[in-house]
Amino acid sequence: MFFSSLIQNHFSFSLYFLLSKMFLLFFLAFIPALAAQETQGTDISVRLTPLYCPGLSLRVRGGSHAAAWSDNLRRAPLLTLPEISSGYADRVFLNGYVQRDPGTGNPATVMPDSTWFWGYADASQYNLQKQTLSFQKISWAQEQEFSFNGWQYSEHSSSQTEAAIGLELAGEYLLYRRERCQLGLRLAWMVIPDMDFQQQLRNFACSHHSSSKLLEVLETYYYDVSGINMPPPGHAGTYLGPFDSPPTIPSPVIPNQPQDIEQTLTGHSLPADSSTAYYHNQVRYALHCISHELQLGLNLSRAMYAERLIMTFAPAAALQLLSLDARRGETLYVDGHSAAAWQNHKHLTRLLPGLILAAHLEYHFHPHWYLAGSAAFHWYPQEVAMTLGPGKITLQSSKIILGVSLGYCF
Helix, strand or coil: CHHHHHHHHHHHHHHHHHHHHHHHHHHHHHHHHHHHCCEECCCEEEEEEEEEECCCEEEEEECCHHHHHHHHHCCCCEEECCCCCCCCCCEEECCEEECCCCCCCCCCCCCCCCECCEEECCHHHEECCCCEEEEEEEEEEEEEEEEEEEEECCEEEEEECCCEEEEEEEEEEEEEEECCEEEEEEEEEEEEEEEEEEEEECCEEEEEEEEEEEEEEEEEEEEECCCCCCCCCCCECCCCHHHCCCCCCCCCCECCCCCEEEEEEEEEEEEEEEEEEEEEEEEEEEEEEEEEEEEEEEEEEEEECCCCEEEEEEEEEEEEEEEEEEEEEEEEEECCEEEEEEEEEEEEEEEEEEEEEEEEEEECCCCCEEEEEEEEEEECCCEEEEEECCEEEEEECCEEEEEEEEEECC
8 A cells, every 4th residue: 555655656746747847848949939920819629528537645544432442441350249238137147147026127116126036156256345246157259350452553554545537628719829839728627526435444452351259258247235134155036936835935135237247358269250352443434535626727739740740738727626525434343243333424625726737649630530648747735634533534635637538620
């Protein structure tokens, strides 16, 4: 792509340089003959010529939506502790239980937050100084770790639009004629309706690895037992307590809701899961150009070989109306499946001044028929740039135009 653009630019410069030199030599040879005898003519001619344009040079550069989106993948390790509830509940522990009896949570009872349906196993669970009774149970927390590996780079490529066919309508008014030389005023309108550009590229790819493991958590529940005559270890209350058959004696009541809950990691863990996802993007550019040109210049012609061959040089000033319609689409794929998409669209119109240097050659092989060919370099110093999301297209509106036609003289 780079060498193609380099060759195109080199060819454009070489053609412009060659035409400039030929025009200068022809102009120096033509002016003395014209000045020797000037006669004003009134001839008007109109010509319609099909044209061929090899394309316009352009550059594509920028970033990607996917690269910005991937910042969400960069995450710190995440620890999720098990949920705990301090409300009314039936709880079974490693060293006892605290469950609800018939009056637990009933606002009509004297002590809704109480139960005789509890039991404990060891004397160490009772803290006389703090007046608390503790119970332990095992639960599991989840720890997730993430790693991000990948590459991303800016779009940076040179290319050109597809070749296109155009049409030129030109009118010439004869100003002076001297033997085989003549000078004319030329007004032309040119249109190239379809200069298109399409490109697909990829500028982002990465892999995202996530792993998780289960961490053992020791949960300790503390119950306020102040003012309670504690039964000895091994006490096992029942749902009906003193009304059971046989009754449970003694049946002291304690709160059903814990006063405090502590969670402590024990250091033991189990592997849980791991996965790797692969991400990449696809970027698509589509550009449609329409070029209109209005030209005003001179025609310097000389007939040779019994006026069967006519060589013409035509410098002109030009005004180009360039209409651009550009679209950029980007799709992010995760493991080959579409995960996100972005669309950008812009329409742009620019009016550009420029200069044209053209050479025409006509061969009259019949009294009425002739074959004509032309080559022209259209120079526009101003580039046209347009931004599409994170991307940018820069278009060089200078171009080479080739024409060939079969004509008939009435």
